[in-house]
Amino acid sequence: MSKGIYVLAEQRDGEIQKVSFELIGEGVRLAAALGQQVTAVLLGAGFADQGETLLHYGADNVIIAEDPLLAEYMTEPYAKVLARIIRADQPEIFLFGATTIGRDLAPRVSARVHTGLTADCTKLEIEPESKLLAMTRPAFGGNIMATIICERHRPQMATVRPGVMKALAKDTARAGVVKRIDCGLTAADHNADILQVVKSSQKALDITEAKILVSGGRGLGSARGFEALRDLAEALGGEVSSSRANVDAGWIAKDRQVGQTGKTVRPDLYLACGISGAIQHVAGMEGSNLIIAINKNDTAPIFDVADLGIVGDLKVIVPKLTAAIRRLKQERAAIS
Amino acid sequence: MKIIVCIKQVPDTTEVRLDPVTNTLIRDGVPSIINPDDKAGIEAALRLKEAAPDSEITVLCMGPPQADVALREALAMGCDQAILLSDRAFGGADTWATSSTIAAALKKLPYDLIITGRQAIDGDTAQVGPQIAEHLGLPQASYAEAIRVEGKRVIVKRQFEDRYQIIALPLPCLITALAELATPRYMSVAGILDAYREKRVQVWDLAAIRDTVDTANLGLKGSPTRVKKSFTKQAKGAGQVLRDLSADEAVEAIVGKLREKFII
Structure with missing residues (x-):
């Protein structure tokens, strides 16, 4: 048996x-x-x-x-x-x-x-x-x-x-x-010969291990849009991830992609910035503990899975949020 | 060199939407396409043929009669022959039975190289290619990002998460193509005319492969796995959506939530 x-x-x-x-x-x-x-x-x-x-x-x-x-x-x-x-x-x-x-x-x-x-x-x-x-x-x-x-x-x-x-x-x-x-x-x-093995030069970052992910979608508008997200991720002690569109556009590396054809993540916080929430993307992140979404379009499907949704312009909100979190952390450091 | 490309006709899943009321798939009007990884496989075969013009490319598809369209498209791209593997007895097959059926057809054909797509966008299993290789006792290289033929062997760049391997496989062998392997060309007008006027799609039914397969391995009854139920995902309870906030109010709401959940 x-x-x-x-x-x-x-x-x-x-x-x-x-x-x-x-x-x-x-x-x-x-x-x-x-x-x-x-x-x-x-x-x-x-x-x-x-x-x-x-x-x-x-x-x-x-x-x-x-x-x-x-x-x-x-x-x-x-x-x-x-x-x-x-x-x-x-x-x-x-x-x-x-x-x-x-x-x-x-x-x-x-x-x-x-x-x-x-x-x-x-x-x-x-x-x-x-x-x-x-x-x-x-x-x-x-x-x-x-x-x-x-x-x-x-x-x-x-x-x-x-x-x-x-x-x-x-x-x-x-x-x-x-x-x-x-x-x-x-x-x-031994029916195949390995002629060469080339490892990724830097150890590939594994976004599945991150506790906090600040994730960008098409709403970023350009590759430079990720700069503000990186600042926010750094302030929060997290990493940056992405929807598929930005990977296809070449704005960010494939190993950062969340979703059906990317990685499945479930961090403590998933902050979706300018991500519409196509079902293929949601499949890769809906297990996250806390989902916060910022999107201009108030009918974006990402709001259906978000614990907190903010209808607004991420380009204004994200830098202010980064500043607020840095301020909070500094205050806390000063007290302790 | 004789190359066989195995393709699947799939619904364009990027066009599939959920009916918000019934929560079921809306499939009406969704176009059928050649699975993208398979189409990259066709293109890779065409490029191998350009390098070795005496090569011959056969494209093989298991599916219902409508899959004829996918095969005509492959012919219009430049493939030489097309075979539609179609019989009610093949229906309802899981990957094990599908690979058994396709392998039975391949046993009837001469080949040096078999190319399949890595995975189909409707099922996303990536299983049929390696299972065909096993049924035929061929070496395999999946996740192929580049290939070239050197004499009696094929050199493959095989992708992994953290590395790639350059491996050499003896012919005959099977490789599974990533979409990155080759960007497919468009059909030419002359190619489309040829595909419908000059070339033909052979249809193979059960009788055509009966001597190379145990019929107990076909279709629904030959499938070790069975779908017990399928369902659309229940959206998790939607949270709070805040509209018409100033940027400062939005920041305050987010910071409040992060503190409530002890993120900061």
Whole structure:
């Protein structure tokens, strides 16, 4: 019988990616509903204490597969090792991050072991009666949500959008079993040559990690419009993000884009400036704790999701807001 | 070189709107288009053919009879042959069954390189390309941003969040195209005339692929996953919208909210 919730612990240059901890956190929640355990699977080379770290974030077990062929991601060696693990252990559920690696690997593995796969899930639940995994995801550019089940094939597989699930706090008191397995890779599995790997020169800023986002839309009017937003973000201790239009216009880098084709964020504060709130954008930010919107157009759909909406001109309001916040922080610094 | 481009006809989701009263999708009048990533794949194939003129490009689409229009557009752009994979038995397929069906058709065709789009804008799954590659036992490179052919291998710039890889895959193989791979050309007038007068779209039904697929893997019944329910998102309770404030009053309202929520 199938048993256990498995998650792929994704690493790049040996560093475990944040989405992996989120998957473990979600796995722990699902495991409680099933009375099963969470196993993190880590593929790569030259690991030190990464296995223990995965335990500290809530995994009951860790499976480590180490081989030089697994150091830098390649489809076939990764797919082969995961298919071997699935055939040997027959997990009930297998979760991947919906990253460029997860979205390359998970479909390949699902086709190999003949099971279903649901992409880019934003919500996972165990159905109380059937004990099936109910996987909910957006489609049609975020216009529709669909809940999908996989009844007869195992494992039930899903990729999960980074930034959506909650990681548990790290607890070094958590313990568990770390097992190393034989990868069973041969020269034949090396079916593509990596000629070159070029990493982004500066460590890519991850807007999904920001607690405060000041986000700009078409209403900024130009690339220079972001300067006032950067000042405000700095005053608040946050980062700048953007809607798709400004990325397409070349006003700001793609890694700042929030929405269906960008990133899903849920900061403590999302301050939407001149963003109309197309459904594709809202899909990426509606989970934010507090949403404040400034827009000239009082019928802008962003006001439907905003906790506080201000109908007005951001070009006047934003600089004044920046000044007011700086003043407040200075006063507070003077008192303490 | 023989190149096959797999395309999907999709509704232009940027044109889809929600009916504010019924909260359902308004699909009437929404145009059908070639999925953007797939169209970049067509353009990339056309450029490979320009570099190696004895190449032949076949474009393949699984879908209802109306998808003929998408294939004609691909022919008008310059593709050589078109195949519409269409049968009621293929309907209701999830990505596993879709990829099984398309792979069965590809098994009947000669190819050196298969190109699919990374993902379709209606489903956004990015699964069918890699699943086809698996069914055919081909090496794959997804998220391709640039490609070139060198002898018996293809060199791909493969994009990740924090890096890119330059990888070399032996032919035959499958790549999935990002929209960035190539900006599609427009159809020419002569191309449009050819697409409707000179060229034809072959229609392949179940009988055409029956010997390369287990029919248990097709359509709704061959799909491991099932949509249990679909729904439009409930808008979260709208908050307060303030109009006709002076800039100072607006700042005061925002600062008040930030203090209330302990942001500052």
